[in-house]
Amino acid sequence: MSPVLYYFLSLTGTNILMCWSLYLPYRVGQLHFLTVACMLASAYFSGYAARELSWPFALILIFGVLIGALICLIPSFTIGDAPCFTVVIVGLTVIFIFKTAVENIPALGGTIGFFGIPEVKGLLPLTYLLLAGAGVLIYKIDHSRLGRAASLVFVDKATAAATGVDIKRLGMFFQIIAGGLAGLAGTLYAFLIGSLFPEFFSLGIIGTFMCMLFVGGHTTMWGIIASIPILEGMQLFLPSSVASWRQVIYALTLIAIVLMLPGGLITKRMLINLTAKMFNRSDTGKASGTIDKCIK
Amino acid sequence: MLRVEDIFVSYGPIKALENININVNAGETVALIGANGAGKTTLLKAIMGIQKVSAGKIIFLGEEITNVGTDKIANRGLGLIPEGHLVFSTMTVLENLQLGSYNNPNCFNDNLESVFESFPILHKRINQIAGTLSGGEQQMLSIARSLMAKPKLIIVDEPSLGLAPKVIGEIFNILRGLNKKGYTILLAEQKAKKALEFVDRAYVMEIGKIVLHGPAQELISNPKVHNAYLGSKI
Amino acid sequence: MEVFIAQLLNGLSLGSMYVLLVLGFNLMLLVAKIIQFAYPHLVVLSMYVCWGMLKYTSNVFLVILASIGSCIAINIATEPIFRLLAKRHGLDINVSFVVSMSMTLVITDIMSHLLNYGFPIAFPSKWIGKSVIGFGLITFSSGQAYALFGGIAAVLAFFYLLYRTRQGRVLRAISENSLLSSIIGIPTIKTRVISYAIAGLLGGLTAIMLSKMLGSASPALGDFVGMKIIATSIVAGLGNLKGGLVCGLLLGITESMAIGYLPGSWSNAISFMMMLIVMLIKPEGLFGIKA
Structure with missing residues (x-):
């Protein structure tokens, strides 16, 4: 490896x-x-x-x-x-x-x-x-x-x-x-x-974790799994002159996400919608659908 | 003076107000009556720009004030006395009154004199912290504070809420006095009997709509209003 | 005894700097309902502005104007971000903390990448001035004198503004009930911007006095001061201005005493330890939360 x-x-x-x-x-x-x-x-x-x-x-x-x-x-x-x-x-x-x-x-x-x-x-x-x-x-x-x-x-x-x-x-x-x-x-x-x-x-690592949590979405445990490989992988693929600014990139991404997508990339409602679609015919699907309507 | 034309207000998918039309002429006293949740406070909030209006127009003194900032609406001469006798409770009575005259600090002294004439009790408590006043005194302070801005229309939201019956009588006497001095008053009140005895005209609201309107005397004798709001006696 | 007096003087001048920053921080918390974690970082940034200006001009007035002006300008520039945030999340101070903490990362990284190649900056000795009193171990530099007397004057002016003027009354009204304030015709957005400006002014003044007192600054200074200021605010009780005054001075004195009597690298840890103990015993602060 x-x-x-x-x-x-x-x-x-x-x-x-x-x-x-x-x-x-x-x-x-x-x-x-x-x-x-x-x-x-x-x-x-x-x-x-x-x-x-x-x-x-x-x-x-x-x-x-x-x-x-x-x-x-x-x-x-x-x-x-x-x-x-x-x-x-x-x-x-x-x-x-x-x-x-x-x-x-x-x-x-x-x-x-x-x-x-x-x-x-x-x-x-x-x-x-x-x-x-x-x-x-x-x-x-x-x-x-x-x-x-x-x-x-x-x-x-x-x-x-x-x-x-x-x-x-x-x-x-x-x-x-x-x-x-x-x-x-x-x-x-x-x-x-x-x-x-x-x-x-340091504060930097806390900022990084916070960025990962809020960009992924703090309402479910799955958001993190989507955001971490992207954010962690980003610094591997970026040229080193840009990667040295990764703290700033993380911080600005975090501010942008909190302002634009208050729930992060993956939210609980999204997951409920997804399960409703996947099990469309089953009872759980209907139940999730109703829950979703209630949330809306 | 104030004209509300076909306004709609919604909280998300729930329609809170539908197609509301009301009209207040200069020198009048007008009441909005209706049960809890009928939309009286929402309508007042919409007029003051606290609640966003999704459709319709609100016109005050010939100018449209729909969805204008609350502070700008207040400075055009609309004085709202919010429900629950709200005062700045960490500040003194004097400071509360000074805040009331935010937009015309120059005639502060004249206004203060005339306010103390109407509310001698506040003069006695001028340096007391507002939070330590009794409920009735706080309501008086709340009214006095809005008078400091010399409003052209006073909007009173549930003045009787949380006050003893004797104090409610006093508050209504004060409002009557203000009307005699030439103030126009729009009143929202659950206690329909008190309100109808006080005003010239009234609108009856039910779940976000106006179901009846007319002169107060007519409404008092209307059997529908009688059954729903005044009880079967009288 | 000489060490004690020397460190007491040190502590008072350092403490008055902390007090100014705690006041500015609390003012924004009370009026704008935000946790501006990046506020001390902005102060350090305007110390860098002061240092940069000193390279090009010897006009003291211009230098002071530039560093105070930059602090006010940058602080006001953050206002639209927090306003948009409040629109999206409501007045949630936790989210404002997340955003302002991201701002600190940006500011610190800018300082450590772009300014003076990330090395600490040193202010010229002409700017720092000579010691005013020299008596055995007791030395009182002109920087400390500026900090002490400037700090006291600024604190008095701040409390005068807040409790004796019309503008101060309006600020207090908004901090108590912003909806009621707008109902009686007070423009809330304008007043919030004014609170940012006042905090920026306090920060700029602090930057000038800190640069004279410390004689140097580094990118990491912001994190240090930031944590101290906010921990002090919590120990005093969030939003409690008078508590902040007492605790800010206490922190300065404690820290100076620790420097005077204990090995150097532990002095910061000791003041943090003390604040930690208070926070754990009384999470609502010594003087009570007012925000």
Whole structure:
């Protein structure tokens, strides 16, 4: 496999995981950038445990996920139902603190970076296998009682609370799952790429994830799968002089999409229409059709 | 003075107002009566440019004001007193009145004197925070604030909403006084009896349409109105 | 004791800069109902304008006019974007955050690609000026003096404008109830543009004073200051102007004390840590949300 393709597939895989970890808390209206801090912590933990302590990969993977979930668990006791903007700034602050810590700890490579994380054979197929597993998990959550409750919270918190939804516990649940996903993404990223730089975990990467989420469409879990390969692939095919402006390209794309297509490229209504067409004769199709009329 | 010609308003696919025609002449008092959800507030919002009109014309003092910005309509002399006695609750009574005279700050002092004549209670509370006033006082402040702009037509939306019966009487007395001073008043009110006792003419609205209109005395004796809005007594 | 006094003076002048930015940020939040995350980045950009102007002219008046003017102009130029956004999404401050955060990426990338080849800029020593007081460890540079006294004057002028003038009353009216404001004839769009202009003016003034005080700037400065300003606004309570005044000063003093008594690279992390703890304990802020 050519290095470019390997790099593309690796980043696509971890980015989908990260964007799902942002998508899940956004179901209850929270932009949970703390997951980027989870990714950072798990990635550095994995690198250190593999290179210095020679832990086996499977154990590191489990610990990576747990670390991610734990980092989200602790603050979720107070920000489980906090307003979106407070959650955003808590996330950014923790990322900054973690970054400063990494930059000041020589054992983690400081500002120079952390290199030489041992390779794991057959990791790329395993990554996509885990990705599929994560997808099933999110699909199950989306189509459960919790997913429906989340949709209600997103639209109107007061009504949701009046209907008996425990907003705080719901938010906590989504935040912790998101942390676990981000921990998984961090561990996989560390092993797939083999080196870590604190500069990677900056506002730029958050902007990139946000662009992927909102361009794809934040109303369903499938939008991300459409947007990430395009946005990730774009920088491979563009000439390097243009690709160095990719941050600006992402940002302008995001602004344009938010202004022109408020729901992103793929929206929930589109999917409902699609299923209605595919199963036109069956009962589910009719049901979806009626739902669609109701939405309209 | 105000002429609404064949206007239509829709919220998405739902038609909120259909083919509405009303007319207010200078010096008159006119009421819109109808149950909750009949479209009275929507009509007032459409006149003020808060709600977009999809078809039809609204003409005020010979000029078309359909879908013009709300602030521009207000500055042409339409004073809306919104429902729920809305005031700027973090500011003082004086500041509320100062805001009312936004478009003619030069005659602020004259206006203030005449407003305090009509509302002596506000003079007493001039430096009090508006949010701490009682409901009736807030409604008076709301009326006083719109008078500060010297409007040519006062539009009152549900002045009785959420007020005690005794206070409602007071508010209607104030409105009657304003009409005697020469103000033209358009009133939207659920309490049909109160409204019909007060106005010269009225329009009866039902689910987005005008079903009846005529002089108030005629409507009071109309058996249909009587059954639907006034109760079987009288 | 000398270190303490020196750092207190430092902290006060730094804090007054934070206060100005927190006020400008909150003004736009209250009146225009947006989170302008890119506001501190615009301030850094107008520091670059100031630096660029200094290369071509020694006319101080012209330099100040250019950097304040650019800050106001760019800030007003973002208004149509947010207006269109409000039309599409309603007044949703979260979406305005997403858009303004994208703006920060654009501004930072422009600074790090095009201006001074991405290297930090240094202001000429003539612009920075000499130290006014030198007494042992206590030095008070003219830049700090400008920042402290200019900051106090600007804050007083801001509160005078907001609470004692007709324009300020109108701004407060819109921040409380924009629909009611338009019903009584206040032009909402024009007033919103004015709030952008006032925030731009505060930002431009801050840029001038920061350039005199810090003597340098870099593309990353915007992210730093941006996160501090917004974290401070949350700690104070979003939209709470008086809380922002207190917390902005506190942040400046804390930071200077951390620089005075702790190893350098950790001082930023410590102020962030403190803000994080407050945000986790009191997500609604110390003084309560007003927006």
